[in-house]
Amino acid sequence: DVKVTQSSRYLVKRTGEKVFLECVQDMDHENMFWYRQDPGLGLRLIYFSYDVKMKEKGDIPEGYSVSREKKERFSLILESASTNQTSMYLCASSLWQGSYSNQPQHFGDGTRLSIL
Amino acid sequence: SQQGEEDPQALSIQEGENATMNCSYKTSINNLQWYRQNSGRGLVHLILIRSNEREKHSGRLRVTLDTSKKSSSLLITASRAADTASYFCATDARTSYDKVIFGPGTSLSVIP
Numbered sequence: 108d109v110k111v112t113q114s115s116r117y118l119v120k121r122t123g124e125k126v127f128l129e130c131v132q133d134m135d136h137e138n139m140f141w142y143r144q145d146p147g148l149g150l151r152l153i154y155f156s157y158d159v160k161m162k163e164k165g166d167i168p169e170g171y172s173v174s175r176e177k178k179e180r181f182s183l184i185l186e187s188a189s190t191n192q193t194s195m196y197l198c199a200s201s202l203w204q205g206s207y208s209n210q211p212q213h214f215g216d217g218t219r220l221s222i223l
Numbered sequence: 224s225q226q227g228e229e230d231p232q233a234l235s236i237q238e239g240e241n242a243t244m245n246c247s248y249k250t251s252i253n254n255l256q257w258y259r260q261n262s263g264r265g266l267v268h269l270i271l272i273r274s275n276e277r278e279k280h281s282g283r284l285r286v287t288l289d290t291s292k293k294s295s296s297l298l299i300t301a302s303r304a305a306d307t308a309s310y311f312c313a314t315d316a317r318t319s320y321d322k323v324i325f326g327p328g329t330s331l332s333v334i335p
Contacts, residue, residue: 111265142325150266150311150325165322197265208254208315208323209273214265 113215126185130198137203139181143194227314227326242299244329246312256313
């Protein structure tokens, strides 16, 4: 079974802090994704990566950056945390088979991040 | 922008009953997926159905796709309390990007 592990289930940080969220997958998947999930807004794609050191912006990249130095690890960085970044953050991975949409995404259990 | 949207937003049924959730989308798709999310957890993939398929089964789950109506349905038969979760459809957008877009979800409560 694919396992996607997010480093923290709960995290509390202060405004202005630089925050790192880590995600590791163990199935050699090419694609990795970061989403945030907010009530009434569903899942929104922040960034994704299709290869080591490659990244693409999703729908809401402002205030975030990402890093993929190794295939199995994809990090989300909040450069200067703000209260409106309080949310549930979900990482996912998938195989590349010519498309982003023809393979299931495998999700971690999420990090519930609170910015005070 | 919302590509897929589930209906109803919330559904409450008795254990043993069938649960049906619908997903409507706006533009042509290549694939449609259904996911489940238990409270406080990540999403779990249930079924992927391609645009040239009309129906797929997995255990107690049955997914249909009607591309002429731009809609899909997820049927859970003989529901159990453990089926209580949110259910999301995810569609692609036929652009060069072809990312997956998740709907807002249906919250299903199965009462024992």
